[in-house]
Amino acid sequence: MTAKQELQDRTEGEDLFCWFAEAISLNEAVSLTLTLEGRSLLLAYSPTWCGFASLNDSKTLIQGGKFEEKKISDCFELRIFHPRFELRWAIRGSETSKGQAFFTTEEADIFMEPPFARLQSDQRGKSAVFFRGEGKYLLWGTKKDFYEKTEREGWVSMYDHRINTLQIPFSSDRSSKQVYLRYFEYFTEDAFGNLEFAFEQLRDLC
Secondary structure (H helix, E strand, C coil): CCHHHHHHHHCCCCEEEEEEEEEECHHHHHHHHHCCCCCCEEEEECCCCEEEEEECCCCEEEECCCCCEEEHHHCCEEEEEECCEEEEEECCCCCCCCEEEEEEECCHHHHHCCCHHHCCHHHEEEEECCEEEEEEEECCCEECHHHCCCCCCCCEEEEECCCEEEEECCCCCCCCCCCEEEEEEEEEECCCCCEEEEEEEEEEEC
8 A cells, every 4th residue: 555545544534614704803703603512712812912712702702810801803813723613813914903714624514504604605615635634732831730729610720830821721630731732734635646735723622
Protein backbone atom coordinates (compact mmCIF):
# COMPACT_ATOMS: atom_id res chain seq x y z
CA MET A 1 0.00 0.00 0.00
CA THR A 2 1.36 3.41 -0.93
CA ALA A 3 1.58 6.29 1.53
CA LYS A 4 -1.14 8.08 -0.45
CA GLN A 5 -3.48 5.09 -0.24
CA GLU A 6 -2.80 4.73 3.49
CA LEU A 7 -3.73 8.37 4.09
CA GLN A 8 -6.87 7.97 2.03
CA ASP A 9 -7.93 4.95 4.10
CA ARG A 10 -7.50 7.01 7.28
CA THR A 11 -9.75 9.80 6.03
CA GLU A 12 -12.90 10.11 8.13
CA GLY A 13 -14.68 12.91 6.26
CA GLU A 14 -15.14 13.44 2.55
CA ASP A 15 -16.30 17.03 2.42
CA LEU A 16 -15.88 20.24 4.36
CA PHE A 17 -18.82 22.60 4.05
CA CYS A 18 -18.41 26.32 4.55
CA TRP A 19 -20.28 29.61 4.66
CA PHE A 20 -18.63 32.97 4.02
CA ALA A 21 -19.73 36.57 4.53
CA GLU A 22 -17.65 39.51 3.36
CA ALA A 23 -19.25 42.16 5.59
CA ILE A 24 -21.24 41.16 8.65
CA SER A 25 -21.42 42.53 12.18
CA LEU A 26 -19.95 40.42 14.95
CA ASN A 27 -23.27 40.28 16.82
CA GLU A 28 -25.03 38.97 13.72
CA ALA A 29 -22.34 36.37 13.07
CA VAL A 30 -22.38 35.14 16.66
CA SER A 31 -26.19 34.88 16.68
CA LEU A 32 -25.92 32.21 13.96
CA THR A 33 -24.39 29.80 16.45
CA LEU A 34 -26.65 30.40 19.45
CA THR A 35 -29.45 28.12 18.26
CA LEU A 36 -27.12 25.18 17.59
CA GLU A 37 -27.16 22.54 20.30
CA GLY A 38 -24.21 22.25 22.67
CA ARG A 39 -21.79 24.59 24.38
CA SER A 40 -19.56 26.72 22.19
CA LEU A 41 -16.18 28.00 23.35
CA LEU A 42 -14.37 31.12 22.22
CA LEU A 43 -10.93 32.51 21.63
CA ALA A 44 -11.45 36.26 21.76
CA TYR A 45 -9.09 39.11 20.92
CA SER A 46 -9.70 42.74 21.91
CA PRO A 47 -7.45 45.78 22.46
CA THR A 48 -7.50 45.26 26.23
CA TRP A 49 -7.50 41.46 26.67
CA CYS A 50 -7.40 38.13 24.90
CA GLY A 51 -8.16 34.61 25.99
CA PHE A 52 -10.80 31.92 26.30
CA ALA A 53 -14.38 32.87 27.01
CA SER A 54 -17.91 31.50 26.85
CA LEU A 55 -20.94 32.99 25.13
CA ASN A 56 -23.51 34.73 27.29
CA ASP A 57 -25.68 35.91 24.39
CA SER A 58 -25.15 37.50 20.99
CA LYS A 59 -23.90 40.74 22.55
CA THR A 60 -21.88 39.66 25.61
CA LEU A 61 -19.43 36.97 26.61
CA ILE A 62 -18.02 35.77 29.91
CA GLN A 63 -14.29 36.24 30.44
CA GLY A 64 -12.40 34.14 32.97
CA GLY A 65 -10.68 35.54 36.03
CA LYS A 66 -13.31 37.79 37.61
CA PHE A 67 -15.93 36.25 35.29
CA GLU A 68 -16.80 39.66 33.93
CA GLU A 69 -19.26 40.27 31.15
CA LYS A 70 -17.54 41.75 28.11
CA LYS A 71 -19.10 43.34 25.07
CA ILE A 72 -18.59 41.19 22.02
CA SER A 73 -18.42 44.38 19.96
CA ASP A 74 -15.08 45.20 21.68
CA CYS A 75 -13.42 42.26 19.91
CA PHE A 76 -11.56 42.67 16.65
CA GLU A 77 -11.18 38.92 16.11
CA LEU A 78 -13.09 35.91 17.41
CA ARG A 79 -13.01 32.14 16.95
CA ILE A 80 -16.08 30.22 18.15
CA PHE A 81 -15.50 26.48 18.16
CA HIS A 82 -17.64 23.43 18.84
CA PRO A 83 -17.36 19.71 17.98
CA ARG A 84 -19.73 20.36 15.06
CA PHE A 85 -18.30 23.60 13.62
CA GLU A 86 -16.01 26.59 13.85
CA LEU A 87 -16.87 30.21 13.16
CA ARG A 88 -14.14 32.76 12.56
CA TRP A 89 -14.76 36.50 12.44
CA ALA A 90 -12.21 39.29 12.03
CA ILE A 91 -12.10 42.96 11.12
CA ARG A 92 -10.49 43.65 7.77
CA GLY A 93 -9.50 47.18 6.79
CA SER A 94 -10.75 50.41 8.34
CA GLU A 95 -14.40 49.39 8.75
CA THR A 96 -14.73 48.36 12.40
CA SER A 97 -18.48 47.74 12.64
CA LYS A 98 -18.36 44.79 10.24
CA GLY A 99 -15.89 42.07 9.40
CA GLN A 100 -15.39 38.84 7.48
CA ALA A 101 -16.97 35.65 8.78
CA PHE A 102 -16.07 32.09 7.82
CA PHE A 103 -18.01 29.09 9.10
CA THR A 104 -16.89 25.48 8.53
CA THR A 105 -18.50 22.14 9.33
CA GLU A 106 -18.50 18.53 8.17
CA GLU A 107 -22.30 18.39 8.49
CA ALA A 108 -24.19 19.67 5.46
CA ASP A 109 -27.47 19.37 7.40
CA ILE A 110 -26.41 22.19 9.70
CA PHE A 111 -27.30 24.65 6.93
CA MET A 112 -30.89 23.41 7.06
CA GLU A 113 -31.19 24.56 10.67
CA PRO A 114 -32.33 28.07 11.54
CA PRO A 115 -30.94 30.67 11.19
CA PHE A 116 -28.64 29.29 8.45
CA ALA A 117 -31.58 28.21 6.30
CA ARG A 118 -32.46 31.83 5.54
CA LEU A 119 -28.97 32.76 4.32
CA GLN A 120 -28.17 33.16 0.65
CA SER A 121 -27.10 29.90 -0.95
CA ASP A 122 -24.33 31.60 -2.95
CA GLN A 123 -22.49 32.24 0.32
CA ARG A 124 -22.05 28.51 0.83
CA GLY A 125 -19.40 26.21 -0.56
CA LYS A 126 -17.99 22.71 -0.37
CA SER A 127 -14.42 21.46 -0.49
CA ALA A 128 -13.51 17.86 -1.20
CA VAL A 129 -11.16 16.72 1.58
CA PHE A 130 -8.50 14.16 0.73
CA PHE A 131 -7.25 13.73 4.29
CA ARG A 132 -8.21 14.93 7.75
CA GLY A 133 -5.64 14.86 10.52
CA GLU A 134 -6.17 15.42 14.22
CA GLY A 135 -3.83 17.16 16.63
CA LYS A 136 -3.71 18.80 20.05
CA TYR A 137 -2.15 21.98 21.39
CA LEU A 138 -0.95 21.68 24.98
CA LEU A 139 -2.10 24.71 26.98
CA TRP A 140 0.56 26.18 29.19
CA GLY A 141 0.34 25.66 32.92
CA THR A 142 -1.30 22.98 35.04
CA LYS A 143 -4.61 22.82 36.84
CA LYS A 144 -4.00 24.34 40.25
CA ASP A 145 -5.44 22.56 43.30
CA PHE A 146 -6.02 25.62 45.45
CA TYR A 147 -8.31 27.21 42.83
CA GLU A 148 -10.76 24.34 42.93
CA LYS A 149 -12.65 25.66 45.97
CA THR A 150 -13.39 29.05 44.42
CA GLU A 151 -13.90 28.20 40.77
CA ARG A 152 -17.12 28.85 38.96
CA GLU A 153 -18.80 25.69 37.73
CA GLY A 154 -17.60 24.73 34.27
CA TRP A 155 -14.27 26.59 34.54
CA VAL A 156 -10.77 25.58 35.58
CA SER A 157 -7.68 27.63 36.40
CA MET A 158 -4.37 26.88 34.70
CA TYR A 159 -1.31 28.19 36.51
CA ASP A 160 2.32 28.73 35.58
CA HIS A 161 4.66 30.65 37.89
CA ARG A 162 6.20 32.56 34.97
CA ILE A 163 2.91 33.68 33.42
CA ASN A 164 0.37 33.51 36.28
CA THR A 165 -3.19 32.23 35.81
CA LEU A 166 -5.38 31.44 32.83
CA GLN A 167 -9.05 30.59 33.31
CA ILE A 168 -10.64 28.37 30.69
CA PRO A 169 -14.25 27.20 30.27
CA PHE A 170 -13.63 23.52 30.83
CA SER A 171 -14.76 20.87 33.28
CA SER A 172 -13.45 17.36 33.62
CA ASP A 173 -13.09 14.64 36.22
CA ARG A 174 -9.78 13.53 34.77
CA SER A 175 -6.88 13.38 37.21
CA SER A 176 -4.53 14.86 34.61
CA LYS A 177 -3.42 18.41 35.32
CA GLN A 178 -2.92 19.21 31.63
CA VAL A 179 -5.55 20.53 29.22
CA TYR A 180 -5.34 20.32 25.44
CA LEU A 181 -6.96 22.28 22.63
CA ARG A 182 -7.99 19.73 20.00
CA TYR A 183 -8.05 20.62 16.31
CA PHE A 184 -8.54 19.05 12.89
CA GLU A 185 -6.36 19.81 9.87
CA TYR A 186 -7.87 19.39 6.43
CA PHE A 187 -5.83 18.64 3.34
CA THR A 188 -6.85 18.60 -0.30
CA GLU A 189 -5.10 17.18 -3.35
CA ASP A 190 -3.52 19.64 -5.79
CA ALA A 191 -3.26 19.29 -9.57
CA PHE A 192 -0.05 17.26 -9.22
CA GLY A 193 -1.39 14.74 -6.71
CA ASN A 194 0.30 16.34 -3.69
CA LEU A 195 -1.33 16.98 -0.35
CA GLU A 196 -2.10 20.66 0.16
CA PHE A 197 -3.03 22.16 3.54
CA ALA A 198 -6.49 23.73 3.31
CA PHE A 199 -7.80 24.63 6.76
CA GLU A 200 -7.48 24.21 10.50
CA GLN A 201 -10.62 23.84 12.59
CA LEU A 202 -10.60 24.10 16.37
CA ARG A 203 -12.87 21.49 17.97
CA ASP A 204 -12.84 21.40 21.77
CA LEU A 205 -10.82 21.31 24.98
CA CYS A 206 -9.89 17.91 26.34
